[in-house]
Amino acid sequence: MRAHPAGPLHGGMTPPPSVGLPPADLGVLDPQVWPRSARRVDGELHLGGRPVTELARAHGTPLFVLDEADFRGRAADFAAAFADADVHYASKAFLCGQVARWIADDGLHLDACSGNELALALAAGFPADRIALHGNNKSLVELQLAVDSGIGHVVLDSFDEIDRLVPMAAARVAAGGAPVPVLVRTTVGIEAHTHEFIATAHEDQKFGFSLATGDALTAAVRVIREPALRLTGLHSHIGSQIFDTAGFEAAAHRVVGLLGQVRQATGEVLGELNLGGGFGIAYLPDDDPVGPDDVARRLGAVVAAECAALDLPVPRLAVEPGRAIAGPGTVTLYEIGTIKPVRLGSGGHGAPQVRNYVSVDGGMSDNIRTALYDASYTCVLANRTSDAPPALCRVVGKHCESGDVLVRDLWLPADVQPGDLLAVAATGAYCWSMASNYNYLLKPPVVAVRDGVATEVVRRQTLSDVFALDAVLADVPPPATAPSQPAPEHPAGVRSTSSRVGAEAQS
Ligand SMILES: Cc1ncc(COP(=O)(O)O)c(C=O)c1O
Numbered sequence: 001m002r003a004h005p006a007g008p009l010h011g012g013m014t015p016p017p018s019v020g021l022p023p024a025d026l027g028v029l030d031p032q033v034w035p036r037s038a039r040r041v042d043g044e045l046h047l048g049g050r051p052v053t054e055l056a057r058a059h060g061t062p063l064f065v066l067d068e069a070d071f072r073g074r075a076a077d078f079a080a081a082f083a084d085a086d087v088h089y090a091s092k093a094f095l096c097g098q099v100a101r102w103i104a105d106d107g108l109h110l111d112a113c114s115g116n117e118l119a120l121a122l123a124a125g126f127p128a129d130r131i132a133l134h135g136n137n138k139s140l141v142e143l144q145l146a147v148d149s150g151i152g153h154v155v156l157d158s159f160d161e162i163d164r165l166v167p168m169a170a171a172r173v174a175a176g177g178a179p180v181p182v183l184v185r186t187t188v189g190i191e192a193h194t195h196e197f198i199a200t201a202h203e204d205q206k207f208g209f210s211l212a213t214g215d216a217l218t219a220a221v222r223v224i225r226e227p228a229l230r231l232t233g234l235h236s237h238i239g240s241q242i243f244d245t246a247g248f249e250a251a252a253h254r255v256v257g258l259l260g261q262v263r264q265a266t267g268e269v270l271g272e273l274n275l276g277g278g279f280g281i282a283y284l285p286d287d288d289p290v291g292p293d294d295v296a297r298r299l300g301a302v303v304a305a306e307c308a309a310l311d312l313p314v315p316r317l318a319v320e321p322g323r324a325i326a327g328p329g330t331v332t333l334y335e336i337g338t339i340k341p342v343r344l345g346s347g348g349h350g351a352p353q354v355r356n357y358v359s360v361d362g363g364m365s366d367n368i369r370t371a372l373y374d375a376s377y378t379c380v381l382a383n384r385t386s387d388a389p390p391a392l393c394r395v396v397g398k399h400c401e402s403g404d405v406l407v408r409d410l411w412l413p414a415d416v417q418p419g420d421l422l423a424v425a426a427t428g429a430y431c432w433s434m435a436s437n438y439n440y441l442l443k444p445p446v447v448a449v450r451d452g453v454a455t456e457v458v459r460r461q462t463l464s465d466v467f468a469l470d471a472v473l474a475d476v477p478p479p480a481t482a483p484s485q486p487a488p489e490h491p492a493g494v495r496s497t498s499s500r501v502g503a504e505a506q507s
């Protein structure tokens with residue numbers, strides 16, 4: 001292999017405590033973190049039975065590779081663990097037509113949190129009565145779509161929304177339709193142990209009706225008195241990427257208490273309790289998430305005990321996992337473009353401190369989570385393994401933003417090269433779905449892999465797609481050599497470089 005002009009990467013910085021010492025084998029694929037089908041074959045990463053160099057050559061990079069069996073397996077694990085409950089896939093994590101069909105075919109429900117997530121699911125043929133619509137600011141148009149399509153639940157989030165929904169529901173009832181089934185989203189006042197941006201059950205945030213102030217009870221009583229609405233139950237969601245089940249259990253305890261208050265105030269015994277999603281996943285090998293069986297057992301026990309204490313029948317439970325279904329089975333493939341060892345002076349013990357910046361061909365436009373939440377990811381050299389010593393690296397994107405970091409600190413083999421492929425693990429949730437066109441980078445494609453077959457379920461966005469929105473450029477073709485068209489028309493770069501990667505891997 002050709003030497004990098006800067007030479008093999010320096011050992012790097014003193015590793016921060018979060019990183020620790022390098023593992024004995026830098027190429028190892030920890031099963032906690034990598035998709036169920038991930039394997040090394042002759043050193044190269046294979047996903048769903050397909051070598052990553054071939055996937056990169058055929059589809060370009062950055063590329064989301066979705067292990068279908070992993071995604072559907074995790075959905076099935078939730079469905080089995082919650083056999084007596086309804087599992088709603090929280091589609092905000094990742095939704096496309098194919099995923100909507102898998103979820104529909106596999107018998108789960110779907111949580112949509114905008115009119116367009118709802119519209120996409122309906123367009124894919126998802127049964128409306130298995131969809132719940134969330135949102136703290138649903139528009140009239142969104143609510144009308146929910147009412148007209150006959151969705152399973154509207155999850156009410158504010159008094160204004162009740163005011164908006166009632167006339168639509170009344171019109172439906174007047175036309176001979178059924179009252180609109182609704183849940184009241186309750187803010188239970190729990191400080192979930194997660195990043196503050198993704199905690200949703202403390203008092204000072206925008207979602208739901210507060211339990212503590214009495215708003216949740218007021219909303220429930222009001223809805224019960226509206227003949228055009230049918231209050232089927234209550235909803236609580238405490239946040240996302242939560243490992244400690246104590247928060248879910250405390251929320252379940254409080255929201256069952258509200259079921260008791262509703263019965264006391266109105267005589268109504270509500271039959272449904274949706275405890276939301278938020279179940280954490282492993283982004284790093286040391287992360288230790290709770291599996292669906294444990295979550296189901298613990299939540300079931302708390303709800304049963306609270307209901308017994310209040311002499312209430314046990315309601316039908318629902319949960320809304322998004323990340324725990326979509327997250328672990330997808331990997332993002334990137335190509336390394338530049339490597340820059342940056343000298344930062346001495347670390348105080350005389351040892352030179354060098355930050356090895358490894359730049360890839362995507363970044364915060366396809367994964368905003370590190371920049372936004374200081375999220376942790378891991379990645380490996382994917383097209384080959386290496387016996388080179390470990391070097392502490394920072395994997396960054398190509399955006400004009402110094403916070404454009406994908407993996408803050410990790411060990412990579414010191415001989416990583418431009419043209420090598422990196423695979424970042426556990427990018428299935430909230431990466432593609434939060435993607436942007438910052439710096440006019442184009443949204444990557446998503447390729448589903450299974451049993452050696454790769455299917456592009458979302459194609460790469462093209463510059464023509466983006467120009468089509470621009471008043472001046474709508475009819476102007478992009479320059480012929482712009483990095484804009486999907487593979488196989490891609491003119492240069494990715495395809496040629498990927499084949500070089502393959503050749504190097506064999507040498
Ligand atoms: C109401 C609701 N349900 C479900 C989810 C899914 O969360 P997660 O992907 O963490 O399971 C979210 C996102 O936090 C949410 O806001």
Ligand SMILES: N[C@@H](CCCC[NH3+])C(=O)O
Binds near residue numbers: 241369429
């Ligand atoms: N987007 C967040 C989670 C928010 C989930 C929706 N309430 C994340 O990437 O972790």
